[in-house]
Amino acid sequence: MSEVSSSGPSTRARKIRALLAGGLVLGVGAAVTLAAWNDSVFSTGTFESGSFHLEGSADGSTYAGHDTAASAADLEFSVDASNLSPGDTVSAPFAVRLDEATTYGANVVVQPSTTTGDVTGLTYSLSTTSAFGCEDPASADLVSAGTAFGTEAGTAAFDLAAGDGSAGEPVFLCFTVTAGDALQQGQSGTATWEFLGTSEA
Known part of the structure; x- marks a missing residue:
């Protein structure tokens, strides 16, 4: 009796261990089978920024960046702006556009x-024109006549369209400077304007 009873649990234990071992083997086999069914798909994107650059012209044909005050375009006034007297008015055209890469x-x-120097007694206006030059009637006043240098609110604005592989259509401008009675003999001064462009998506 003791031999049978001692061998019975031992046999059951061996069977249980065999089943557990088999279960472990089956578990590993199932894991390998699942791994073999994994799959992947990939995608990629390339990102490039656009381009944005203003350029100006004082003669209506040659355009350049003029990106800083130091490289500002020199306006070509219709009358000698270096020999003004009270009552004189001088005008100069300018054009702004977007370059071909924009x-x-x-x-x-x-x-x-x-301004630098002395601009006492000088006022100006700024208008858009239908063509380059100040001969054509103004189509819109951006800065009203009689405005003193440096007193503008910075709200005068216009839009520019980008070209399709070429430079955009320019906006033509006319600066008109008037000397008033407060102008003094021998005074000399310089005014510089910045056209600040913001891209529109």
Whole structure:
């Protein structure tokens, strides 16, 4: 009796261990089978920025960046602006456009002018024109006549369209400077304007 009873549990234990071992083997086999069914798919994207650059022209044909005050375009006034007297009025055309690499349109705001030297007694206006030059009637006043340098609110603005692989259509401008009675003999001063463009998506 003791031999049978001692061998019975031992046999059952061996069977249980065999089943557990078999279960472990089956578990590993199932894991390998699942791994063999994994699959992947990939995608990639390339990202490039657009281009945005204003350029200006003082003669209506040659355009350049003029990106800083130091490289500002020199306006070509209709009358010698270096020999003014009270009552004189001088005008100069300018044009602004987007270069051929630009891929966005722009909103351009005329910033308040900065001055050096003495500009006492001088006021100006800024208008858009239908063609390059100041002979054509103004189509819109951006800065009203009689505005003193440096007092503008910085709200005068216009839009520029980008070209399709070529430079955008320019906006033509006319600066008109008037000398008032407060102008003094021998005075000399310089005004600089910034056209600040913001891209429009």
